[in-house]
Amino acid sequence: MHIRSRVIVMLCVFALAGVALTACGSSSEPATAPLPDEGVVGQQMLDGETLVGERCIVCHDLQRVDDASYDDVGWEATVDRMIGKGAELTEEEQAAVIEYLSNR
Ligand code: HEC
Numbered sequence: 334m335h336i337r338s339r340v341i342v343m344l345c346v347f348a349l350a351g352v353a354l355t356a357c358g359s360s361s362e363p364a365t366a367p368l369p370d371e372g373v374v375g376q377q378m379l380d381g382e383t384l385v386g387e388r389c390i391v392c393h394d395l396q397r398v399d400d401a402s403y404d405d406v407g408w409e410a411t412v413d414r415m416i417g418k419g420a421e422l423t424e425e426e427q428a429a430v431i432e433y434l435s436n437r
Contacts, residue, residue: 381433384426392418398434405435 389398403411408431416422422430 379426379429381429381431382437384422384430385433388420388422388426388430389415391420403435405431408434 385398386395389395401411412420412422412427412431412434416427
């Protein structure tokens with residue numbers, strides 16, 4: 334009887350140690366938690382390159398865009414002009430496109 338209860342005590346100690354280890358293990362998880370956040374940020378940010386490939390090939394091909402080289406002011410004026418012609422871009426998309434074109 335005595336030996337049995339000691340075994341039970343030992344098992345309890347091991348079980349508690351196991352819980353403690355598991356707790357420590359899971360406490361290190363927040364270190365990798367920021368990843369999903371970055372994913373959300375990535376989704377919210379507009380990809381200028383993709384937008385150019387989708388919206389700037391409606392009236393002419395991409396070659397026309399590739400051949401041109403402006404700074405951000407020049408691209409702002411050009412993209413503004415394209416919107417005047419009918420290019421469909423929201424303000425955010427326009428900013429992303431100008432950002433991409435003037436830094437490529
Ligand atoms: C609604 C039609 C249309 C769309 C959409 C369009 N363009 Fe144009 N684009 C034109 C026309 C027409 C011309 C030629 C006449 C001119 O240059 O004004 C042109 C010419 C250009 C030129 C050469 C002339 C210059 O100013 O350097 C560039 C560069 C250009 N477009 C960039 C873009 C970009 C970047 C986009 C996407 C944001 C875009 N275009 C979308 C109609 C369009």
